Amino acid sequence: MARVIVVTSGKGGVGKTTTSASVSAGLAARGHKVAVIDFDVGLRNLDLIMGCERRVVYDFVNVVQGEATIKQALIKDKKTPNLYVLAASQTRDKDALTQEGVERVIDELKADGFDFIICDSPAGIEKGAQLALYFADEAIIVTNPEVSSVRDSDRILGILQAKSRRAELGEAVKEHLVLTRYNPARVEAGEMLAMNDVVELLSVDLLGVVPESQDVLQASNAGTPVILQEGTDASEAYKDIVARFLGEEKPQRFLTVEHKSLFRKLFGK
Amino acid sequence: MPQPVSLKGSVLSLSILKVASADIDQVTQALADTTSKAPAFFKGLPIVIELDVTIEDPMFLALLVEFLHQQELVPIGVRTQEKGVIEQANYAGLAVFDPKDKPHVDKALDSAAPVVDAEAKSLPQTAMMVRGAVRSGQQIVAKDRDLVIKGSVNPGAEIIADGHVHVYGAMRGKLFAGSNGNVNARIFVQKFDAELVCIAGFFLLADDIAPAYRGQAVEIYLVDENVRFEILS
Numbered sequence: 112m113a114r115v116i117v118v119t120s121g122k123g124g125v126g127k128t129t130t131s132a133s134v135s136a137g138l139a140a141r142g143h144k145v146a147v148i149d150f151d152v153g154l155r156n157l158d159l160i161m162g163c164e165r166r167v168v169y170d171f172v173n174v175v176q177g178e179a180t181i182k183q184a185l186i187k188d189k190k191t192p193n194l195y196v197l198a199a200s201q202t203r204d205k206d207a208l209t210q211e212g213v214e215r216v217i218d219e220l221k222a223d224g225f226d227f228i229i230c231d232s233p234a235g236i237e238k239g240a241q242l243a244l245y246f247a248d249e250a251i252i253v254t255n256p257e258v259s260s261v262r263d264s265d266r267i268l269g270i271l272q273a274k275s276r277r278a279e280l281g282e283a284v285k286e287h288l289v290l291t292r293y294n295p296a297r298v299e300a301g302e303m304l305a306m307n308d309v310v311e312l313l314s315v316d317l318l319g320v321v322p323e324s325q326d327v328l329q330a331s332n333a334g335t336p337v338i339l340q341e342g343t344d345a346s347e348a349y350k351d352i353v354a355r356f357l358g359e360e361k362p363q364r365f366l367t368v369e370h371k372s373l374f375r376k377l378f379g380k
Numbered sequence: 381m382p383q384p385v386s387l388k389g390s391v392l393s394l395s396i397l398k399v400a401s402a403d404i405d406q407v408t409q410a411l412a413d414t415t416s417k418a419p420a421f422f423k424g425l426p427i428v429i430e431l432d433v434t435i436e437d438p439m440f441l442a443l444l445v446e447f448l449h450q451q452e453l454v455p456i457g458v459r460t461q462e463k464g465v466i467e468q469a470n471y472a473g474l475a476v477f478d479p480k481d482k483p484h485v486d487k488a489l490d491s492a493a494p495v496v497d498a499e500a501k502s503l504p505q506t507a508m509m510v511r512g513a514v515r516s517g518q519q520i521v522a523k524d525r526d527l528v529i530k531g532s533v534n535p536g537a538e539i540i541a542d543g544h545v546h547v548y549g550a551m552r553g554k555l556f557a558g559s560n561g562n563v564n565a566r567i568f569v570q571k572f573d574a575e576l577v578c579i580a581g582f583f584l585l586a587d588d589i590a591p592a593y594r595g596q597a598v599e600i601y602l603v604d605e606n607v608r609f610e611i612l613s
């Protein structure tokens with residue numbers, strides 16, 4: 112049975128699209144059939160991060176409006192088998208998506224045998240974000256370790272619990288937390304919230320912590336989900352997240368400062 | 381020396397058993413089904429009977445009362461204006477309440493269908509219970525009753541009750557107790573860090589609350605229009 116997952120945050124620019132791309136690629140790499148949908152109409156950038164922007168012919172809006180079929184619009188990823196992208200339109204406005212249209216697309220993807228349907232939400236708590244979360248069975252809440260981001264995540268959790276279809280049916284949406292752009296040095300200096308404080312306040316199970324890393328920007332410039340940048344901390348963090356999402360137990364990492372010892376520096380060891 | 385007896389105004393809550401069938405077997409069967417779902421809850425529960433049908437059987441009330449006693453419920457009265465029923469009530473030793481009176485009566489305690497209304501609710505209205513976090517932007521309102529939150533109330537959330545408020549978690553949002561003007565309403569919080577507390581319209585903002593109470597388990601109440609804190613140990 113397909114699982115519909117929304118990746119959402121409330122606040123903008125916290126790492127939803129980065130997380131959507133890496134989680135989708137990670138699940139597909141483990142053999143699951145994955146479709147990732149960009150709900151950020153007008154600001155599409157999932158296709159950029161996935162490196163398939165030049166191959167977008169038809170997009171999500173075209174399918175919702177009945178101007179193209181799902182088969183025409185799904186872009187098969189070149190690097191990872193089983194991974195398909197449904198891009199957002201750059202030229203349409205936000206109102207181009209309708210609830211009925213979105214439901215039809217999701218139902219069709221389910222019927223096509225997809226295991227995971229990942230919905231990359233736009234920022235905010237208004238219509239666009241509500242549409243992205245409405246059909247979700249599970250939610251990945253993306254948060255940065257700062258007060259305004261946590262507050263917005265709290266609000267979007269409230270909306271999930273009140274306005275999703277599952278909520279209307281009296282069922283729970285399973286919630287997961289991804290704490291990203293985590294900088295242990297700044298946490299130690301008291302400039303950022305610590306992981307424990309964020310988890311305690313949101314009371315959502317922690318899927319994982321992604322450290323602040325230059326590799327993320329480089330990967331997105333290269334059009335590759337950072338999870339595929341072997342050997343980087345961000346890649347390792349997202350691999351852990353995918354494993355935990357699939358039910359595996361892994362100790363949390365990337366929470367402490369890597370103290371470069373003076374000895375090593377001096378003696379080059 | 382105090383008076384050996386004194387009569388106080390009644391402030392007790394009673395549950396009402398609405399009966400919508402004149403067939404005693406049908407009624408007792410439905411009641412047995414309902415009480416078996418939560419025997420501990422029904423044990424010793426004071427009950428006022430309200431008949432929504434015309435009773436022909438002169439033994440109806442006596443049989444019902446006997447059955448209620450068997451189920452360990454405590455029938456104490458009947459809500460009726462009908463002569464025949466009043467007679468039966470007198471005979472059965474039950475008090476008679478006027479249906480027009482609405483003394484402190486909890487929401488109807490209906491025994492299960494088909495004897496009573498279709499969407500029978502089997503529990504009386506007690507405190508409102510909320511499990512899990514109350515999140516930023518959410519508002520919980522407990523009208524005419526107490527409020528129990530098992531979880532945290534996050535910054536930007538509001539919880540409001542006409543009665544007392546209990547929070548078994550961290551209280552970081554805004555909190556209103558006794559919001560219908562009840563100055564005796566109290567607040568119990570496991571971990572206090574609220575943005576605002578208000579009892580019956582008398583409030584304190586976070587900045588006006590002594591830091592010593594932050595993070596503590598506290599009880600909050602009014603003394604002469606002043607909001608007072610006490611640390612619970």
Ligand SMILES: Nc1ncnc2c1ncn2[C@@H]1O[C@H](COP(=O)(O)OP(=O)(O)OP(=O)(O)O)[C@@H](O)[C@H]1O
Pocket residue numbers: 120122123124125126127128129130151232233234291292293321322323324325327328331345
């Ligand atoms: N772990 C990280 N370390 C450093 N930079 C990161 C990290 N995660 C994301 N970023 C950067 O943050 C910016 C926003 O990321 P992203 O587009 O994924 O966020 P978003 O939540 O989808 O934004 P929007 O709300 O605009 O859709 C990008 O420039 C991205 O490279």
Ligand SMILES: [Mg+2]
Pocket residue numbers: 127128129151156231232233
């Ligand atoms: Mg995005």
